[in-house]
Amino acid sequence: MMDRQELGFCGPGLMGAPMIRHLLGAGHAVRVWNRTREKAEALVADGARVAAAPRELAQHAEIVLLCVADAAAVEAVVFGADGLLGAPFDAQGGQQGDPAGRTRVRCIVDHSSIPPDATRALAARAAALGVGWVDAPxxxxxxxxxxGTLAVMAGGADADIALVAPILAAYSARVTHMGTVGAGQTTKLCNQAIVTATVAAIAEAVSLARRSGIDAARLPEALAGGWADSALLRTFVPRMTQDGLDPIGALKTFQKDVDTIAAAAQQTGTPMPVSGTVQQLLRLGAAMGLAQADLSGFIDVLQTPRSIAR
Structure with missing residues (x-):
């Protein structure tokens, strides 16, 4: 049986909020913090407690989970002035200038998608303070x-993965240990290379169907069971052919990920011409003012006056 414990969670956004609810449903006490306090307070009705700053989480929880926007946000949450590990440690393990309590954090689990080299640098800083790090996009x-069926790709020490895997099971279908710190983030880049290229291809297919005079909304039905069938096809064709659906993310998130893929490709000497094309498509979308559009916004980048209205 999974041990119930008090956890900290930074970043109750579109992804983080349902993850927190699963942790609460599994019996954990969860203290949450978000830069926009209202997003944290929205979880009080579910049983969460709201922290005034990340530092407060460090005084109560041995394991703190993060799901924030980018590497800069991760660094600020962990090492900022009010961060989890932000104040210098004294010889007894307390935090200087913070007599109210000592940090209890044993391990930080980062669900954010950030560059692998940034992850390794942040993990090294945490390790110097005796705190483990699991990158778990x-x-x-x-x-x-x-x-509660997320796929978690994790990097970190064996002991740290063993410590946090039962907790992650509250909202994941599986946790795959891919290697040392940074390996989870590299695996996520592989995932995003496939996802972004596929969504871009779906947008092209929808555009071709429309311009050819067929009902693009029926593509999932027509392609069901064939090689083109996928969860992405079934998710994004409706989003590209219907209005009024709730957003599932912003196109700028895809742009951030593809820019990170490009940097990793350059560092490793990996030819990635398809991702390069997707990167340019996303930059065009940003120039068109679509950075905040839904992830299905690829279809809007491809629109011209000849396009058939949705």
Whole structure:
């Protein structure tokens, strides 16, 4: 049986909020913090407690989970002035200038998608303070977070993975240990290379169907069971052919990920021409003012006056 414990969680957004609800449903006490306090307070009705700053989480929880926007946000949450590990440690392990309590954090689990080299640098700083680090980006989107079926790709020491895996099971279908710190983030880049290229291809297919005079909304039905069938096809064709659906993320998130893929490709000498094309498509979308559009916004980048209205 999974041990119930008090956890900290930074970043109750579209992904983080349902993950927190699953942790609460599994019997954990969860103290949450978000830069926008209202997002944290929205979870009080579910049983969460709201922290005034990340530092407060460090005084109560041995394991703190993060799901924030980018590497800069991760660094600020962990090492900022009010961060989890932000104040210098004294010889007894207390935090200087923070007499109210000592840090209890044993391990930080980062669900954010950030560059592997940034992860390794942050983990090294945490390790110098005796704190473990697991990079654990996820795949499955908001739907997977709500259903508790996320795929977690993890990097970190064996002992740290063993410590946190039972906790992650509250909202994941599986946790795959891919290697040392940074390996989870590299695996997520592989995931995003496939996802972004596929969504871009789906947008092209929808555009071709429309311009050819067929009902693009029927593509999932027509392609069901064939090689083109996929969860992405079934998710994104409706989002590209219907209005009024709740957003599942912003196109700028895809742009951030593809820019990180490009940097990793350059560092490793990996030819990635398809991802390069997707990167340019996303930059065009940003120039068109679509950075905040839904992830299905690829279709809007491809629109011209000849396009058939939705």
């Amino acid at each position: 996820v795949s499955g989107g908001v739907t997977g977070a709500q259903a």
